[in-house]
Amino acid sequence: MNDRPVYLVDGARTPFLKARGGPGPFTPVDLAVQAGRPLLMRQPFARDAFDLVILGCVNVIADEMNPARVAALRLGMGEDMVAFTTQINCGSGMQSIDTAFRYIREGKQDLILAGGAEALSHAPLVLRQGAVEWFAEMNRARGPVAQARAMAGLRPDFFKPVIGLERGLTDPITTLNMGQTAEVLAHRFGIDRKTADAYAMDSHHRLAKAQEEGWLDDEVMTAFDSEDGEVYDHDDGVRPDNDMESLAKLSPAFEKPYGQVTPGNSSQITDGASWVIVASEAAVEEHGLKPIARIVDSEWAGLDPSVMGLGPVLCATPLVMRNGYALDGIDLWELNEAFAAQVLSCIAAWNDADFCRDILGLEGAFGLIDRDRLNVDGGAISLGHPVGTSGNRIVLHLANAMKRRGDKIGVATECIGGGLGGAMLLEAV
């Protein structure tokens, strides 16, 4: 196998902006432009020096087909910049990096801008199928009689739109929504409400500390809305004073009244974009770049959609093992926090000897991941989870956090709605 080294050189993202009812200030491409402009500006090479732009985006809006290309043009990267958009649901932002990684490793390209962009607050209202058919018939109808006949087919429920986002977060095969898959895992792995809430509280406190310490300053680029002059300078879903008492008051969001997955211990619905620059050794030398990490390897895996939350266990374990590491060899983990119960179930599965033997083919338990090495600066519960972006953010933040802490090896991994998992292994340089 050709193993040209591939480096993660730099990266930046917008603040993650919590959806607060109604469309937020930015579309997916607006977000990609907000994060991309300062990132490109601080590089020692020109904006058109890239070979390719890849952008993960799940909810593409009608005005921005192939958002990667629209973003590349709006970023002034040149009319000849090839750009494509990737979609593997919650893994899209990591898939863009993985694609860049593979192209560069194969020697096809040297410098790729890989990102993720998502504006969940812009998710469309979707018309019911019946309403769509009725509209089509109205358009076809010629003459007053035909129009009157078509008009008669109008039903009141046509005007009740379906929230597109709700549909997007529901698995089409099992018809479970994502929160329900977390309920399934909580039940199977015995994660109680209190443990999940404690995990969620911790996520907020960790993010608040990272913000306060300035650990995110080079990663999070302030976004500006020219409509009203508003400034967005931090991940605004964070609740620094979050406590068990207030978390306990929240009702279950998905399975009332007995469920234990609440808005407080789930990831937030959020808008945001993130980019990383992926480079070959030749590009690093040519432009005098200072990589923050080397991308060593990546892995994807599939499992039943109703337990999609275990995706990280299925992909990250073989990734770690085949590169010659065991649990204690991994200094730092970024495991996307779709739900507290889901993260805790992954930890439980890794520490379950039967599960590891049966499913992963190990001789015993993989081991217990130390909470001090997992999501050290918070995660999607406090930051939010702009689905197409999160995978990009966890890789970028893993690299930045490893560098800050002096860690050698790290894994970024995520569960993916629809029953998939993705993982990437980084090494310090």
Add this chain to the structure above:
Amino acid sequence: MTKPVLDHLGETKLALGPITGAGDGDWHHAVDEGGTVWLALDRKGSSVNTISEGVLKGLAGHLDALEADTPKALVIRSAKPAGFAAGADITGFDAMSEEGAEDLLRQGHDVLVRLEALDCPTICVTHGAALGAGFELALACDWRIAVDGASFGFPEVRLGLHPGLGGTFRLPALIEPTEAMTLMLTGKSAHTKKAKSLGIADVVCEERHVEAAIEAIIAGDVEKHGAGLSSHAFRLGPARNLAARRMRSEAAKQAPPEHYPAPEALIALWEEHGDDRAAMQEGEIASFAELLKTETSKNLRRVFFLRQGLKDKARGEDEIAHVHVVGAGAMGGEIAAWAALQGKTVTLGDVETGPIGAALKQARKVCKDKHLSSTEARDALDRLIPDMRGYGVARADLVIEAAPEKPDLKGKIYADLGKGMKPGSILATNTSSLPLAELAKKAKTPTRFAGLHFFNPVSKLELVEVVAHDKTSKATLDRLSAFCGAIDRLPVLVQDYPGFLVNRALTPYLLEAMVLMEEGVPKEVIDSAAIDFGMPMGPVTLADQVGLDICLHVAESLKEHLDKPMPDVTAALRDKVEAGESGKKAGQGFYDWSDGTPHPDTEDEGPADLTDRLILPMLDACVECLRKDIARDADEVDAALIFATGFAPFRGGPMHHAKARGVEEVRATLSDLAARHGPRFEPDEGWSDLA
């Protein structure tokens, strides 16, 4: 890719039918297979068409043949990619105004009447601008095809004139008369969509469909826009009286009739003869010839050429693709927004995020005010990049410092910039009051350091002072002038001097107004006197708008650095600044701005020498600047004061006005004022060079 694909494909070629090569004279002529004659206007030696006497004579020559042998149809268009025609050839107006104007106009009218009477469909195809006489040529045709992006307008009023080649009667006959009058009275252009809805254009299409549109018209497949009901109503005198009254009051708001006679001449013409084409035609010729001779029109034509002169000096390659602006305050934000709107990549740095947000909001507003489409506005705002970390410094070809007027702070900023700026880049300061020579000492490369003094609001005030100190290189000044040209502003080169040129001239005017207030003259009386003179607003309103804190700062700086005495800074000004009532931005200055711009209406009279006390020190300062070679010449002084402050354009600028009034008379009046009010009025020794 070695070169952009569109560069290779080139511009869309103009549809010129059978016309292949160049013709003789200003017109190309050819006949197509269907028997349609094509005439393409292509003035020799110019990238833009104007309608000169020669152009009309050339057209008359072609009409001789067309009348003798009527073609299937006649198509008239421009062979210049720049547009249809920019209007009459103004360079000929001065000679024409001396004598024979009426004869020449009548000859022109005859040509267009013959074109109009031609016994076949006449089709005018316009792209880009059809202005003034160009628009009038189009109006004499039966049909007008507007290529998307085309515009039509009568800017004559800005030259102290009204249309003179039949526009005053052809346009009101074609479209709703009040709309026609509005176009002629405001000088504003009707862009493609508006032109179609008004009924000026019969067809709007893309360039690639022009020939198909012509065929459709010839085949009778295009319907004519019908005149509205109201055109019938305005055949009645009383209806026109009523409408004329409204027009008079609207026009007076824009330009006082005692200084600007053209709107009244046009309104009276229409009011009197609106129902009689022959009388309108005669009246138009007589009135246009009369207006040509007025000082107002002569001076406004002068202003037109002054602008051309500054534009000519702003040509050349600026080699500036990326501008970094330090400081997102009112000025920095405006400069950054304007440069981005004009196509530059701009990074805007500030230590605070709030001002950057406010600057972006303002930039969006400027996009809207300038009628940018939503995609154009998006692209402009994408080019305007917030940059708190100063990433842009290392990439910028030009760094403009617009930080607060504190020498130490600027020095610290220059030291930081010196570490990061790329080789060959220029550092410019937007200071309005600090001596450049002092700041230059703190710049890393003084040869590539200069002043670039913009006026607020940048999107409205065209002038930029390019300020040289004794070490600035010529190449730097040339690039900065070219940069001004590239962002559609007008550069005037001035030397380092307290207040440079414009503020040197303006400050005594503002301070004298405050001294007058202290003497008990009401501010409304002072402002009215200045407005009556022809200034766009009075000095007290202007001081409020500039900001009293800035006025105070500039005043103190000038007092400190100038040898000549200045009016004293009044206690009232200091009190206002101390109380935080710093003018428009605070909502309260000398005026209350909480309900918008104040209107200083008053019937009261001030002292007899009020206007002289305000205006003459401004002229005196200009003379001083000329004597000291701060500005290049009197024309540039005039241009600077007009385009930066709105100095009464119909007076042709301060120096032109001084000469018109009489240099000796002005000097004597100044001496007289000095005797009565103090040495600050003592005439500059430079007046003797002008006598």
